[in-house]
Amino acid sequence: MQTPLMIGIAGGSGSGKTTIARKIQERCTDLAITIFQLDHYYRDLAHLEPAAREKVNFDHPDALEMELLASHVEQLAMGKAIDRPTYEFASHTRSSKVARLDPVDVIIVDGIFALYSPEIRKHLNCAIFVDVSDDVRFIRRLRRDVDERGRTNEGVIKQYLSTVKPMHDQFVAPTKHQADLVVHWDHFNDRTIDMLAKMIKSSIRRP
Numbered sequence: 001m002q003t004p005l006m007i008g009i010a011g012g013s014g015s016g017k018t019t020i021a022r023k024i025q026e027r028c029t030d031l032a033i034t035i036f037q038l039d040h041y042y043r044d045l046a047h048l049e050p051a052a053r054e055k056v057n058f059d060h061p062d063a064l065e066m067e068l069l070a071s072h073v074e075q076l077a078m079g080k081a082i083d084r085p086t087y088e089f090a091s092h093t094r095s096s097k098v099a100r101l102d103p104v105d106v107i108i109v110d111g112i113f114a115l116y117s118p119e120i121r122k123h124l125n126c127a128i129f130v131d132v133s134d135d136v137r138f139i140r141r142l143r144r145d146v147d148e149r150g151r152t153n154e155g156v157i158k159q160y161l162s163t164v165k166p167m168h169d170q171f172v173a174p175t176k177h178q179a180d181l182v183v184h185w186d187h188f189n190d191r192t193i194d195m196l197a198k199m200i201k202s203s204i205r206r207p
């Protein structure tokens with residue numbers, strides 16, 4: 001059985017991980033690439049009252065069901081299909097729907113904690129960290145949360161200072177040292193995408 005190329009993309013919230021993963025996918029249309037988003041592995045908070053769910057620290061690695069996540073990453077790395085949970089952000093609960101992820105050529109593991117757990121890292125062929133300064137990431141997050149998620153400036157600032165920033169500094173930023181490649185993404189940089197796409201294409205050898 002052919003096993004996929006496993007690529008991890010970590011970096012702080014708003015660094016551009018998902019944008020980079022999508023651009024790689026657009027550049028490699030001849031390959032089957034799955035973007036595997038860690039966000040779907042947030043713990044199901046259905047047992048809590050809605051008000052209590054809002055108070056959970058979603059920026060701490062314990063907010064994710066790491067064991068299930070690691071076992072799914074392992075199965076994918078072995079070239080097996082998985083049934084990925086589906087997370088509903090609005091209610092902080094796991095949907096009854098699962099998404100079948102079939103074997104592909106390349107799996108891109110996308111999430112702030114993609115390089116955090118050794119149980120995930122050991123399955124990666126290439127570990128990337130997207131390094132973008134805190135102010136740029138904060139501005140992107142502020143715009144996204146206000147424009148697309150109906151949040152207030154004050155609410156976004158409060159969450160950033162209380163959990164996003166301290167958890168980033170403690171758990172996400174140090175994983176830069178686990179990366180094989182550190183990429184800058186302050187601006188859209190086509191050369192970065194070109195290089196990553198070439199690396200991926202040359203790593204996939206078809207019989």
Ligand SMILES: Nc1ncnc2c1ncn2[C@@H]1O[C@H](COP(=O)(O)OP(=O)(O)OP(=O)(O)O)[C@@H](O)[C@H]1O
Nearest residue numbers: 012013014015016017018019140144185186187188
């Ligand atoms: N190079 C860039 N220059 C300007 N804006 C960008 C750039 N890359 C991404 N963005 C924008 O910044 C926002 C965050 O990007 P993206 O969603 O890719 O980040 P992320 O790292 O996946 O964040 P999260 O961890 O919160 O999922 C988006 O609105 C995106 O369009």
Ligand SMILES: [Mg+2]
Nearest residue numbers: 017018019110
């Ligand atoms: Mg993202």
